[in-house]
Amino acid sequence: MIRTGAAIAGALALASPAAAQPSMPVARATDADRLLVGLADEAAGEAIVTLRHDEASNAPTCKAGSVRGGPAIADASCALALKKLGWAAAGVDRNGKRQALPRLRIAWTKPDKAGAEPDATDDDGLTPISPERWVLPADYPGTRAQGASEFILDVAPSGRPTACHITKSAGSDILDRKTCEVLMRSGLFLPALDAQGKPRPAQFRSRLSWAIE
Structure with missing residues (x-):
């Protein structure tokens, strides 16, 4: 099987898989x-957010449902979605129709400050x-x-990878090539933001551990 290690699956694990x-x-x-x-470190949980564009106010709106962790998690999830995806809620297709945005689950875990495995991310x-879906057995x-x-990974403002660079080899060209192949195929992100709150290009640095068990 494949272990993605603390760099991806561990430190970013869902509170309740x-x-x-x-x-x-x-x-x-x-x-x-x-x-x-502005979410406190002790807060943990998840919420499903739905973004829509309000025609009356000409602004994106967010609704949080299936909340675990209380109002703080609901508010933080909507705040994050609006900051990182609110721009997309105003998008229209080639026919001028408002684009529908998928519902998204946002998961928050408490930072493991003590005894955490060193994270290369x-x-x-x-x-x-x-x-956890990027690399499969x-x-x-x-x-x-x-x-x-x-x-x-070089990541575009859309959240999709545009290039992959190996910075330290696994000791196998086959594993290094496969790492970039699967990450370019499956990697997906909410975008990074610039000082004006607009999506910007960014780089995601981490490691992928391949192990046979």
């Missing part, structure tokens, strides 16, 4: 996201979406090699 709906994307809020919306203001290449590939 059993409660997650597999069909719904899950944005794993980071420490930077807490600072962005630098999210640069990005919020990973469902990182079927992605393991036909090799007995094991190791950890450290990488940088």
